[in-house]
Amino acid sequence: MAQRSRSRSAKPPSRWRRILKWTVGLGVAGAVLGLLALVIAVYTARASLPSFDELKSSPNGQMIRVHAADGTVIVSLGPSYGEWIPYSQIPQPMRDAMIAVEDRRFRSHWGVDPVGIARGIQVSFQRDRRVAGVSTITQQLARNVFLTSNRSYIRKLREGILALALERKFSKDQLLELYLNKAYFGGGAYGIDAASRKFFGHPAATLSLSESAIIAGLVKAPSNYSPTADADAAIDRGRVVLRLMRQQGVAGADAVEEADIKAVKLAPEPMQNSVRYFTDWALPQLEMLIDETVQPLEVWTTLDLDMQRAADQAVRANTPGGAQGALVALDRGGEVRAMVGGKDYVNSIYNRATQATRQPGSAFKLFVYLTALEAGHKPDDQVVDEPVTIQGWSPRNSSRRYSGAIDLRTAFAYSINTIAAKLGLEVGFGAVADMARRFGITTPVNTQPSMVLGTSDVRLIDMTRAFASISQKGVAVTPYGITRVTANNQVIYQHQVDTSRVLVAPYVAAQMTDLLQTAVNTGTARAAQIGRPVAGKTGTTSSNKDGWFLGFSSGLTTGVWMGRDDAKPIPGLQGGTAPARAFANFMGKAVAKRPVEQFDTQVTLPDWQLEPDDETYFGEPDNAMMVDADGNPLTPAAPNDPAVDDERPPAEPAPTLDDLIDRITGRPTPRPESAPVRPPAGSGPVRDVPARPPVAQPRDQEPARPNQ
Template identity: 40%
Template sequence: MARNKKTRKKIDPVLDKSGRKSDLRADAKDRVGRSGKSGRGKRGAKASSGARRSGALRRFLAVAARRSLYWGFVIGLWGAIGLAGLMAYYAAKMPSATTWAVPERPPNVKILSTDGGTLANRGATGGEALTLASMSPYIPQAVIAIEDRRFYSHFGVDPIGLARAMVSNLMAGGMVQGGSTLTQQLAKNLFLSPERTIERKAQEVMLAFWLEQKFTKDQILEMYLNRVYFGSGAYGVEAASRRYFKKSARDVNLAQAALLAGLLKAPSRLSPARDPDAAEARAQLVLEAMREEDFVTDREITTAMTQAPTRARSYWSGSENYAADLVMERLEDILDGKIEQDLIVDTTIDHRLQRHGEAVIQEAIAREGEKRNVTQGALVSIDGAGAIRALIGGFDYTVSQFNRASTARRQPGSAFKPFVYVAAMEMGRTPETVRNDTPVRIGKWTPSNYDDEYRGPVTLSEALTKSLNTIAAQLVMEAGPRHVVKTAHRMGIESRLEANASIALGTSEVTLTELTAAYAPFMNGGYKATPHIIRRVRTASGKVLFENTYDNPPRVLRPQIVGMMNSMLMRVVSEGTGRRAALGRRDAAGKTGTTQSFRDALFIGYTANLTTGVWFGNDDGTPTKKVTGGTMPAEAWRGFMTAAHEGVAMARLPVGYSVSGADSVATPATRPEDNIPSPAISTEQTGSTNRRLPPASVGGGNASGGGQTTLLEILLGQ
């Protein structure tokens, strides 16, 4: 029996009128999520969409990264090719590398005092070159820490440092950090101009490569530190150290080394002579950099940071610079202006005496300058051979570098009278010769005494003691103005003198140095003392180029004249116008000088050891407030000579002479130019009894005498 089965019909998909199959997806109204009964469908859709977007972003970034790397590589390659081509182009414009050579450092002149200490350095650099081992170790450490930390690891150019500098500058929106290495900076300083161009930078890089191949790292660093500019006219660490700290670069401490290294960023702006606060702030950054590099410990940093900021003068300071300037003037004459290598000049300057001289001039003006209308002073002290032991050219070298001791010409006033009296003594006069102090008329000139009083008959000794003008005028006319001029020139005056009657009162201008030197024959027994400051010139290797020859000076005064003049000039100090210069029991002699309207005041005096001249006045010639040679100058002279003779044994001046009898007036026929032996006379010819050489123990240093040698060697201890 057949079962009745239900027939199943095949259902085909129904096409719409366009022929497409019907969409089997649920309508929007059939979706549960739409009804609000469930959010599962909505979240799923969102997740799916987010995943698709995230995936697309990742694919985009991956593609972008690959393309960036590719194009970066391509651009970098072409950039390298272009840079290489640019370098090759500029290299082709440069001379062959085989001809490159480091230029010689400008020569330096090291000027030494008698004790071997450095008075000053002169030259384009202002300081000698030091080896890396001889300078303070803090200096190279500080410079490397702040300027080029990878100095010992890079090959002349530091790509890491350059990249860091570029980033820092981009972030700051300006130039705040440089990317040049020390080697590049040295190349620029040695070979290139300071202009900022692509060509110069390319040349700098090539030269840096060459320096790294040619020299060791230490040699490069040494050259850099000896040539780089540290501001205020100082090139090299030695010049900078002496400029700012008045000490050698061998001796600078950590704080000072940090200050020097900090100057390299902007030497002129950061100089402690211009802005000490800015210099100190920069030094603090250097110290931090040194700590980061483990060059110094925290304790050292703390100590350095507690030190007072450096305050430097705006110019090279110290009176020794007056002496150094004079050395350079004389050196040009000695070497015909050709200074082609480093030189060492041994001078006659005693550093201790120089400091004493500077102190007395500055103290006198500080104490009385304002109330006495005195703004300037000068001092020069020489020994019996003419060696300048101290030279103070003005109140403050920082303010004025004009040398009033060796360059300025002033009227000496009555300080010129000893030459008049010498001429008279050579004509037969003696200290006991009598003349009448009364008004005198010589042509239209009528000289009067300082106090406008007249004393009648006086001896020449009394006249000089009281500085009577009328007597000096009479003696000039008796001896003759020309003979007085010849006498002064013979004794050491070099300036042109007018041979007229008024020369009796010192109306012709002279320098303080030549006037002082012309007094020296009184103290050394009658021998000319040619003033000189250079003892020896030698190269850095020790080769002697020059040595002075003032060891056999000519006799310019007879011993009898020396004795008579000393007896009178000692009386000037003991009871006359120069009383304030008295040195107690020590023999001292000298003469005051005051010019018209009190414009200049001088005292030139001497002991058996030193002859010293002091001047006070004003550069513009304005009158002082009645300052005479017996006031400020005599007091300053006594202060200096007291300090100079500390610990020095007493030595007597030659004063013995014999009086022939009553005054006898010489006639023109008996008026020789002089009765002095030939300038070539030897020590043996003159005899030791007539040659009273000054002891050479004043001032210390190399000035201790001894032995049967030349005069200069006795005086300078050679």
């Protein structure tokens, strides 16, 4: 028995014990090998890390600063960086607040905090969610500088290795300096100085403890806690940071009371004013102009801030209630000096100056008359205003009557529809469409007879471009907003104005200017007068849905459009009313410091010739109620109710019976004995214009027109 017992006790160890020993041995060996691999990986990463100075200079993304013509920064896009704040100049409250909320054991761990990881795992089990919030400041720095934010175990492993490597290469103070100058705090602000300037309006060197707590609280969720997005949420988050600082015994935290953090003054967010219409149009063009996608860019533009303010004020002050307005101003070379795409950018970022397509009404007659002038017509040529039918279409004049024989100058000044239709038939509707495309109309142009009255949709910037080309004596003008782009103080793009493309002969442009200035001096556009030579044209569409005025003076060309986005009628809206007044309000300020420039042919009118035009007499737009969007004739509607029509000018006396007889028989209207006012000698050719548009004087009875 004793022998048997001894044999049992001498049995070899069980199989499970052997497996356990092997497992432990392999585990220890694996751990040693893993530790060795980790050490090798960490020191390899450490060797490849940039120097401290290199890390300080590397940006986190491309920043774009946009300058007005005078150099003023009008908008900053992309990430914004303040000054680099050395560790010794970072306020102590800012350092303490960031450590308290993001990494309380920052000074003691080696880059990865096992205690923090264990706590994160415990919280994840308690709240039934994935592990979160266990990254140290060093890990966050590694992710911000070297990695992306995608969630994966591989990225997390690389983040840990880089964090350990950073701790081996840099001191804790250097790591905290890098972190505080590179972390993203929302609103496009990178670094505490950019955040301090953006949210509090002063440099980071003067941050108070309450302000530091608010900034430190932004790192967790910049978009949620940003003061520009939710000021209350930012302050509440600052309270959380202050509570953590008290719990951790941070010096001075106990002295901060509730009233202190409530008293923090946030810098007001800059208004998203009408300048953004311009930058939204200009900046996408950078993709076609430059290839630089990394270096910070300085973009210099054509925008004149004084003109932009005047344009914004003119649109807001003159656009009828419930309607929208847009304005574009082009200088001689195509420089966009002002652009307003709507009454309020905050409420609507839709740019009606460059994106909206609307019918231009009689403003489109520019291309009809250009085609006729190029074909050989002269402003003094006699034409007959009479009923006309073209392919079943019978246009009517807004006055609902016909004037007989008149000259082209008068027909254009008073926007006679039948004459435009006859000219279109004579030169060819296809030729008119080609002229429109030649002058920069980029939208489709139909060739139906009614197209002469502006039934094809166009853009305001394209129409303004066409008028600017007339101002430049027929040389093509191409709108542009970016003059040059620099990166690291090196010019990488410089705009060159092209004046080589001639659209029409100079004499044709001069004759067209002759017609356009007559429209302003005695025709449908008299509200656009500004005390110096102006040439322009009104446009009004069916049922008062759109009002246009486009014109130029002293080298500046401006186009104005008004209407509703849903294209509903607006009582009293005509090109010669609100749009022309907005033009005058803007141009009076925009060209005030420019020298007065005379046109090749001047028009000087005595006061007795400045009397109401057809639009004023009859309360109708120049082609309103004549055709619909498809060019079909419409039945004339009753005049607008004066009680509703707040845009109508003061009522003028109706024509007398003698006036009507004179118009029918063609007898000249008697003139006062006073002589017409003439400009000073040597100021250029002068001519007079018929007093009333419907009166046609035979050529041999017209007063002499010297130097025509």
